[in-house]
Amino acid sequence: MDIDVLEKSRLFQGLTAKELSLCLDSLDAKEKKYRKEDLILHAGDTTDKIGMVLSGSVTIESNDVWGNRTVLSHVGKSQYFAETYALLGEVLLVDVRANEDCRILFCNIRTLLDDCKKSSPWKEKLLKNILIISSQKNLVLSGRSFHTSPKSCRGRLLSYLNAIALQTGSKEFDIPFNRQQLADYLNLERTNLSKELSHMKDEGLIEYRKSHFKLIREH
Amino acid sequence: MDIDVLEKSRLFQGLTAKELSLCLDSLDAKEKKYRKEDLILHAGDTTDKIGMVLSGSVTIESNDVWGNRTVLSHVGKSQYFAETYALLGEVLLVDVRANEDCRILFCNIRTLLDDCKKSSPWKEKLLKNILIISSQKNLVLSGRSFHTSPKSCRGRLLSYLNAIALQTGSKEFDIPFNRQQLADYLNLERTNLSKELSHMKDEGLIEYRKSHFKLIREH
DNA sequence: ATCAAAATGTGGTTTAAACAACATACATAT
DNA sequence: ATATGTATGTTGTTTAAACCACATTTTGAT
Numbered sequence: 001m002d003i004d005v006l007e008k009s010r011l012f013q014g015l016t017a018k019e020l021s022l023c024l025d026s027l028d029a030k031e032k033k034y035r036k037e038d039l040i041l042h043a044g045d046t047t048d049k050i051g052m053v054l055s056g057s058v059t060i061e062s063n064d065v066w067g068n069r070t071v072l073s074h075v076g077k078s079q080y081f082a083e084t085y086a087l088l089g090e091v092l093l094v095d096v097r098a099n100e101d102c103r104i105l106f107c108n109i110r111t112l113l114d115d116c117k118k119s120s121p122w123k124e125k126l127l128k129n130i131l132i133i134s135s136q137k138n139l140v141l142s143g144r145s146f147h148t149s150p151k152s153c154r155g156r157l158l159s160y161l162n163a164i165a166l167q168t169g170s171k172e173f174d175i176p177f178n179r180q181q182l183a184d185y186l187n188l189e190r191t192n193l194s195k196e197l198s199h200m201k202d203e204g205l206i207e208y209r210k211s212h213f214k215l216i217r218e219h
Numbered sequence: 220m221d222i223d224v225l226e227k228s229r230l231f232q233g234l235t236a237k238e239l240s241l242c243l244d245s246l247d248a249k250e251k252k253y254r255k256e257d258l259i260l261h262a263g264d265t266t267d268k269i270g271m272v273l274s275g276s277v278t279i280e281s282n283d284v285w286g287n288r289t290v291l292s293h294v295g296k297s298q299y300f301a302e303t304y305a306l307l308g309e310v311l312l313v314d315v316r317a318n319e320d321c322r323i324l325f326c327n328i329r330t331l332l333d334d335c336k337k338s339s340p341w342k343e344k345l346l347k348n349i350l351i352i353s354s355q356k357n358l359v360l361s362g363r364s365f366h367t368s369p370k371s372c373r374g375r376l377l378s379y380l381n382a383i384a385l386q387t388g389s390k391e392f393d394i395p396f397n398r399q400q401l402a403d404y405l406n407l408e409r410t411n412l413s414k415e416l417s418h419m420k421d422e423g424l425i426e427y428r429k430s431h432f433k434l435i436r437e438h
Numbered sequence: 439a440t441c442a443a444a445a446t447g448t449g450g451t452t453t454a455a456a457c458a459a460c461a462t463a464c465a466t467a468t
Numbered sequence: 469a470t471a472t473g474t475a476t477g478t479t480g481t482t483t484a485a486a487c488c489a490c491a492t493t494t495t496g497a498t
Contacts, residue, residue, distance in 0.1 A: 149291075454483100466474100
């Protein structure tokens with residue numbers, strides 16, 4: 001197994017080599033190989049295991065009752081999937097499929113939440129690491145949910161730009177998206193986004209050039 | 220302080236009375252009182268403390284640079300706010316305001332993630348509890364993000380209904396919303412939702428009456 | 439059973455987003 | 469400097485959601 005990769009991963013970081021070994025053993029860590037297009041996890045199932053992509057990549061898909069398929073996200077090397085489902089034992093709402101030939105490390109993290117007399121240093125470290133992973137995902141999700149709640153193009157832009165201003169602590173900043181990416185992030189169509197941005201510029205709400213923005217608070 | 224409430228709360232549950240006492244001490248737990256309309260936390264600040272509502276309620280609001288206010292959610296008795304921001308030390312993107320006179324318990328949970336030689340039983344239990352809280356929120360958020368991603372009314376309905384079918388393991392189920400609530404959840408307008416549901420019924424995709432639905436997979 | 443109130447559904451109009459086709463600006467390689 | 473490709477912006481058309489007014493159904497109280 002790719003011990004060096006694991007030591008640097010967000011899941012296992014901070015563990016000594018010895019702790020890592022104990023931990024992998026205790027979590028019943030198993031590596032599995034998949035061929036491109038293989039179904040790795042199936043919607044409707046439950047799982048106790050977090051999946052970590054050791055090589056290759058997987059896609060998270062939704063396939064509904066009426067036969068519509070939507071690709072929701074890609075998970076690449078040293079990233080995770082199914083961590084929330086595994087912890088809570090909830091039914092998977094998505095399929096996980098091999099996007100290319102890949103190797104996946106499965107670790108049973110559900111047992112981490114069990115009552116257990118003896119505590120160990122690796123356990124506490126691992127709990128912290130998972131908590132950080134979960135919280136970060138939370139932040140990303142709530143941000144997006146927040147910015148896509150307004151129904152109008154302008155509302156979403158205002159929400160997003162305002163958040164970045166708060167995060168950077170400045171009314172002037174660069175955003176990490178180009179127009180297409182921003183449109184995708186806000187669930188908008190690119191040309192409408194451009195349209196709305198120029199209107200907002202015309203009205204003196206903002207100034208921008210490429211990905212550099214300046215918010216103008218009138219008084 | 221309301222020890223009996225705390226013992227039953229999701230944050231502290233499973234801790235013995237003695238552990239709880241140690242824990243509150245170690246987390247520097249402090250109760251504060253607020254008057255209706257008081258600003259409790261301010262967007263742009265950072266905090267190390269999770270807030271637990273002991274009595275009354277608070278609102279989570281967004282107030283942007285241009286003066287628009289949006290109420291995002293209510294947090295009632297024995298519910299939490301700011302837990303993710305506190306853990307990660309991230310800048311708050313929202314204001315928290317007293318919706319009525321209230322008492323809030325603040326606990327410094329950021330220190331939980333610090334490296335620390337000595338581990339204690341309460342610490343591990345607390346980490347588990349917070350991880351569960353965080354994961355559950357994650358599940359809620361990712362579900363909503365998922366169902367509001369499609370741009371069309373029908374797309375959102377299909378996504379939502381399909382998810383419930385997976386969760387319940389059946390093509391026939393009751394949903395926990397009335398029409399208005401479902402519309403709010405999916406970021407749609409109620410009458411459009413009704414319209415779309417009837418169309419879907421006409422096309423033989425679904426059957427429903429009130430909050431009872433049946434999905435029909437054609438073949 | 440009758441009435442009032444709430445929830446749900448329907449039709450028509452308005453509005454704004456999606457879409458399409460194209461123009462302009464910008465970056466890069468030759 | 470020119471050509472090529474990519475990112476961004478503009479204009480016009482189509483489409484569907486929001487909105488409004490009201491009809492129908494359901495619920496619950498008397």
